[in-house]
Amino acid sequence: MSRLSVEIDLFTATGSAAVIAGGLVAAVARPLDLAKGSWLAAYLVLVCGVALIAIGIAQQRAPQPMSARFHASQLTGWIAANALVIAGSLTDTPAVVDVGSILLLVVLAATWRAGLRLLGSKAPAAYAYLAVLTVLIVSVPIGMVLASR
Incomplete structure (x- = not known):
């Protein structure tokens, strides 16, 4: 793998599928009058x-x-956590959102910790990556509060 290449692994393939699914939801949300289509x-x-x-x-x-x-x-944790958050949000079940959110926090914390390995490279991208993970970690409790309203 060259310095600028990216392999299509299960993470990038699954993430790409989610982006495509999100685009499809966006395309049908208005015509189908999906109440939470924009959020989804x-x-x-x-x-x-x-x-x-x-x-x-x-x-x-x-x-x-x-x-x-x-x-x-x-x-596995990422997929399960997000499936729970989505299911709980779409069914207005805050307890399910909370369980998914807590699982997502565990996965994000483990991912953040594993990401510390990248700091040895002193590359700005490594710091940006950890910053993005930190923003996600901080946003999870905010999402939990918003889902309970």
């Missing part, structure tokens, strides 16, 4: 998609590869 489209694109793609790309740059077990638990 944005969540699919930004959290489920773009964030996961960034995680996948950043982890490809780690000095030592993450273990297959870590990758599997990270991706």
